Amino acid sequence: MSLKPISWKTGATLEEHSRRKHKVVGEYVARYLTVRCQLPQQSRFRLAIVDGFAGGGRYKCGSPGSPLIFLETLCAATEAFNVKRLAEGMSSIDIECLLILNDYDPETVELLKQNIAPLIAHISQNVPRLHVRPEYFKEKFEVAYPAIKQLIENGSFQNVLFNLDQCGTSKVDIDTIGDIIASFTSAEIFYTFGIETLVTFLNKSDPRALAKKLSPFGVTAKELAELDGLMSKHARLGAAEKIVFDAFRGCANYVSPFSIHNPQGWRYWLIHFANSVRARQEYNNILHQNSSSQAHFGRSGLHMLAYDPSETDSMLYVFDEVGRAQAKMQLHDDIPRFITNYGDTIGVGDFYAGIYNATPAHMFDINSAIIDNPDLEVITEDGGERRKANTIRVSDTLRIKDQRSFFPMFADKTRKNK
Structure with missing residues (x-):
C-alpha cells in the first residue's frame, strides 16, 4: 500500500489517527518536562527536540501540527514551573531548547517558518525563562540525520526527543533508530508508521520468519498485507503487534509496540523508544489518561505478548478502566x-x-x-x-x-x- 504525502500548501486535513497521536505526544512531553524539572536545586534544563517530518505547522482546520504543539507545551510548562517554584520559595528555572525541524519539501518548510514565527516572537517577548533556538532542514530525514546529529552533539545536548511521524516505513532506517538511542545519554523517540508497509517489507525480506510469527494467530502474511488498513479482527492486531515488537525490540531497552486505536481498524502504529524505565512508566501512564487512543491485543499483566486463542474476545486492551x-x-x-x-x-x-x-x-x-x-x-x-x-x-x-x-x-x- 502506498501512502500519499500530505499537501500542506493546499491545506492538510487532520485525520483522526493524527489527532489522537498529537494528544498523546503533547501530554507526554508535558509530563516529561515535569519529571525532569522538579529538583529544587535546578536552575536550568536543556533539551533538543527533533521533528523529522515537521510539515507546515498548522492544518486546514486551524489545529496545530507537532512543531507548534511542542512550542505551546514548552511555553505552558515553563510558565507553570516558575509560578510553582516561586510560590514554594525555590529559584526560577530556565529551559533551553534546540528545536530542529525538517521536511523534505522546501515550500512546506517556508510555510512552517511563517506559522511558527508568531509563537517564537511571543516566547521572546513574554516567556523570558524559555529560550528556543529553531533550526530548519529541507532534506529527506535519512539524508539530514548526520547533520542533525552533529548539530545536537556540537551543542552538547544529552536530553533528546525525536518525533518521526513518517508515511509508510521506508523513510527511517531501523539502524538510525538504534543510533539515536545509543548516541545520547537520554534519548527518546516517537515513531509512526503504517503496518501494511512493514508487513510487505518483512514478507519480501524474510517470508519464512514472518510466517512463523503469524502462525500462532492463524493469520497469513497475505491476509495481513491485503487488509487495506481495515484491521478489525483482534487476532490480526495481535499478530501485527508481535511483528512490530520483534522488528524493533533491539533498538532500545523499552519499546512500546501499541497501535493507534481507530474504530475503522488498526492501521497506524505509534511506537515509543527509550532506554529509561521511568520513561516507559510515564508513557504507560499517559496512555491510560488517553484511554482508547492506542490499542494492545494480548495479556494486560506482565506477559503482554502472550496469546491464548481461547480468550480472543477478552484480550483487547485499550487502556481503559x-x-x-x-x-x-x-x-x-x-x-x-x-x-x-x-x-x-x-x-x-x-x-x-x-x-x-x-x-x-x-x-x-x-x-x-x-x-x-x-x-x-x-x-x-x-x-x-x-x-x-x-x-x-x-x-x-x-x-x-x-x-x-x-x-x-x-x-x-x-x-x-x-
Whole structure:
C-alpha cells in the first residue's frame, strides 16, 4: 500500500489517527518536562527536540501540527514551573531548547517558518525563562540525520526527543533508530508508521520468519498485507503487534509496540523508544489518561505478548478502566511468579527494569497489586514496611512472605507463563 504525502500548501486535513497521536505526544512531553524539572536545586534544563517530518505547522482546520504543539507545551510548562517554584520559595528555572525541524519539501518548510514565527516572537517577548533556538532542514530525514546529529552533539545536548511521524516505513532506517538511542545519554523517540508497509517489507525480506510469527494467530502474511488498513479482527492486531515488537525490540531497552486505536481498524502504529524505565512508566501512564487512543491485543499483566486463542474476545486492551481491572487480576499472580525467578526477593528498581518492556499496565496498578497481595511485602531501606501503593520507592525491596497462600503454584515448574 502506498501512502500519499500530505499537501500542506493546499491545506492538510487532520485525520483522526493524527489527532489522537498529537494528544498523546503533547501530554507526554508535558509530563516529561515535569519529571525532569522538579529538583529544587535546578536552575536550568536543556533539551533538543527533533521533528523529522515537521510539515507546515498548522492544518486546514486551524489545529496545530507537532512543531507548534511542542512550542505551546514548552511555553505552558515553563510558565507553570516558575509560578510553582516561586510560590514554594525555590529559584526560577530556565529551559533551553534546540528545536530542529525538517521536511523534505522546501515550500512546506517556508510555510512552517511563517506559522511558527508568531509563537517564537511571543516566547521572546513574554516567556523570558524559555529560550528556543529553531533550526530548519529541507532534506529527506535519512539524508539530514548526520547533520542533525552533529548539530545536537556540537551543542552538547544529552536530553533528546525525536518525533518521526513518517508515511509508510521506508523513510527511517531501523539502524538510525538504534543510533539515536545509543548516541545520547537520554534519548527518546516517537515513531509512526503504517503496518501494511512493514508487513510487505518483512514478507519480501524474510517470508519464512514472518510466517512463523503469524502462525500462532492463524493469520497469513497475505491476509495481513491485503487488509487495506481495515484491521478489525483482534487476532490480526495481535499478530501485527508481535511483528512490530520483534522488528524493533533491539533498538532500545523499552519499546512500546501499541497501535493507534481507530474504530475503522488498526492501521497506524505509534511506537515509543527509550532506554529509561521511568520513561516507559510515564508513557504507560499517559496512555491510560488517553484511554482508547492506542490499542494492545494480548495479556494486560506482565506477559503482554502472550496469546491464548481461547480468550480472543477478552484480550483487547485499550487502556481503559475495564482493562485496568483485568490487569490487576493478572498482576496478582504474575508479580509473585516473576519474583520467584530471582529467588524470594528483588529490588524494586530491578523489578521495574525487568517488567516494563512486557506490560501495558499503569504504574499505580502495578504498585497496588504489590501492596494488595497478601503474599508480598515491600521493605524500605531502613527495614520498615510500605503499606500504601504511592509510597513505594525504587530503593525498596520486594519480598515473598514465608507463609504463602499460593505456594503450590511455584511447586509446579511445568506451568506456563500465559
